Amino acid sequence: MFEIEVHDEFSAAHALRLYDGTWETRHGHNWKVSVVMRSEKLDRIGVVVDFEWLKPALRGVLKEFETISFNEHIDFKNDRLNPSTENIAKTICDRLKVKVPAGNNNACIVKVTVWETPDASATYFP
């Protein structure tokens, strides 16, 4: 089994809907994101997927969230989805997953971790 990991960052704001129905005060984070992919075997050039594909693909996904407030993003607004770090990790994973090229080594995303602060993260395993 082979595994690769890439990291990237973006800045955005969010406010969580709390248990009592009120909103947390809107605030920003410099979110850090890691994506882990695995495959049993390497492709014909000897990689899980090319970093030169994965890094720009992740950047393309994160660009959509750069400097926004998640509460106004189509996937989250009007209480559609609470913009928790967990839901943000799943949203990033779902958007990246559809871009993974079909190859002969069945490389797949195994987890996406999002840190809202250096000591607080959430991981989604698709």
Ligand SMILES: [Zn+2]
């Ligand atoms: Zn926060």
